[in-house]
Structures are given as C-alpha cells and as structure tokens.
Amino acid sequence: MIPWRVDAIAAQLAAIGVRRNGVLLVHTSFREVRPVEEGPPGLIRALRSALEPGGTLVMPTMTDGESVFDPRSTPTHEMGITAELFWRQPDVVRSTHPGGSFAATGPHAERICTPQPLAPPHGIDSPPGRVHELAGQVLLLGVTYSECTMLHVAESIAGVPYSVAHPCVVEEDGVAKRVMIAETDHCCRGFRQMDVWMRAHGMQREGKIGNAHATLADARDIVAVAAERLRQDPLVFLCPPNAGCEECDDARASVPARSRPG
Numbered sequence: 395m396i397p398w399r400v401d402a403i404a405a406q407l408a409a410i411g412v413r414r415n416g417v418l419l420v421h422t423s424f425r426e427v428r429p430v431e432e433g434p435p436g437l438i439r440a441l442r443s444a445l446e447p448g449g450t451l452v453m454p455t456m457t458d459g460e461s462v463f464d465p466r467s468t469p470t471h472e473m474g475i476t477a478e479l480f481w482r483q484p485d486v487v488r489s490t491h492p493g494g495s496f497a498a499t500g501p502h503a504e505r506i507c508t509p510q511p512l513a514p515p516h517g518i519d520s521p522p523g524r525v526h527e528l529a530g531q532v533l534l535l536g537v538t539y540s541e542c543t544m545l546h547v548a549e550s551i552a553g554v555p556y557s558v559a560h561p562c563v564v565e566e567d568g569v570a571k572r573v574m575i576a577e578t579d580h581c582c583r584g585f586r587q588m589d590v591w592m593r594a595h596g597m598q599r600e601g602k603i604g605n606a607h608a609t610l611a612d613a614r615d616i617v618a619v620a621a622e623r624l625r626q627d628p629l630v631f632l633c634p635p636n637a638g639c640e641e642c643d644d645a646r647a648s649v650p651a652r653s654r655p656g
C-alpha cells in the first residue's frame with residue numbers, strides 16, 4: 395500500500411469538518427489509519443496542520459497507575475502509539491492525574507491540562523470536561539464510542555448511580571502509597587449505542603481518514619445526547635445483568651439499592 399501523504403490526511407480532516415482554530419480531542423488507533431508518510435508523527439503533523447493556525451489538539455495519555463506518575467516520563471497504557479508519541483513532543487503539555495492524564499498543545503493546552511480532581515478522573519472538571527466547556531470537537535479515528543472519554547463527562551453531568559474504585563499509586567509527602575480512585579467505570583461497550591443515536595440526530599460526520607473509519611462530533615452534542623439517554627435510563631450504558639460482563643456487573647453491584655430500577 396502506498397502511504398497516505400500528510401497533506402492528504404490534513405485535507406481529509408478538513409473535509410470531515412475538523413474546525414480550523416478549534417479544540418479537538420482525538421482518540422485513535424494508528425493500526426487502522428496506516429500506512430501514513432512518516433508514520434504516527436506524520437498523523438500528528440496532519441492533525442496539527444488541520445487545526446492551524448490557532449487550534450488546540452488533545453489526546454488521552456492514561457497510565458496503569460502501578461507506579462508514581464511523572465508527566466515527563468510515565469508511558470501511556472493502551473492509548474496507542476500516536477498518543478504515546480504526541481505527549482513526548484516538545485510543545486505538548488501533560489496533565490498530572492496519576493491514572494487519567496491527557497496531553498494538549500495549542501492556545502488552550504494549559505487550561506485543559508490544569509490539575510483535575512483525583513475522582514472522578516473524567517468528570518466536568520477534567521481535560522475532557524474542559525474540551526466540553528470550550529465547545530470542542532471529538533474525533534474517533536479508527537476507534538468506536540467505547541473509547542470516547544467524553545461519555546464519562548456525560549455520566550458525571552447526569553449523575554449516574556454507579557461508581558467503581560480502582561487502586562492507583564500516588565505520592566504523598568514523598569511517599570508512594572496506593573489509593574482507591576472511584577470512577578464511572580464499566581466495559582464501555584454500551585457506549586457504542588451512541589453511534590446510532592448520534593446518526594439519527596444528524597449530529598456526527600463520518601468518513602475515511604487514511605484507511606480508518608472516522609467519526610467527528612461536537613463534544614456538546616455527544617454529552618447532550620448521552621445525558622438525555624441517561625435521564626431515561628441511568629444504566630443504559632451497562633451490559634444487561636445476564637450478559638456475563640464482569641465489569642458491568644461490578645458497576646451494577648455498586649448502585650445503591652434505593653436507586654435501582656424496579
């Protein structure tokens with residue numbers, strides 16, 4: 395296969411509707427996009443170019459929480475090669491959450507990476523929460539809504555009744571210790587329902603970026619659509635009780651008895 399040129403990828407990003415000078419949160423799997431001229435750094439260059447001259451590019455840089463987090467050295471965990479190389483670029487800021495960090499570059503980067511509360515990691519006051527506040531866009535590049543952290547912002551705004559705590563190493567007064575961090579966690583496969591709902595509302599644009607299927611939507615639209623569904627059924631994103639999904643069963647078990655449906 396002939397690699398996609400960086401300027402061709404930038405043109406595809408513009409064609410799908412990435413806003414010049416906007417704020418763009420990108421979740422991506424390079425494996426789906428490739429081959430690209432220059433590899434993952436070429437994809438990053440195309441994303442930067444599509445946002446020029448005054449845009450802000452944001453990516454998740456979450457870590458495994460098994461050692462003390464240092465934003466200058468801790469590698470990402472299951473975030474893909476593009477995000478891993480992005481945060482290491484010289485003009486990129488990285489936030490300081492020990493498990494749920496993000497990286498950003500551009501005029502709003504400092505604001506987006508301002509320290510966020512320990513729990514929940516991806517609530518209103520978090521990097522994706524600030525992308526929502528700044529009316530940014532979300533690009534799912536070769537991944538589905540199950541990777542979309544903006545949906546945790548929606549869960550936070552809707553006040554979902556589930557919350558599961560996971561251990562994470564933090565440093566307090568120079569001593570490493572393990573703390574439990576509560577988040578609206580589950581397998582996230584239920585987030586894929588968003589695809590149908592967003593399409594029905596005409597609120598997302600789809601197309602090819604490189605070889606990947608890409609979905610672009612406004613953060614405000616994603617949160618509004620998800621929050622409306624969550625108002626109707628607070629457990630709409632969890633797998634059914636008999637589905638054999640351990641993570642969603644844990645989330646269900648965390649729901650206080652008084653707020654269980656039925």
Ligand SMILES: [Zn+2]
Binds near residue numbers: 580581639
């Ligand atoms: Zn599940």
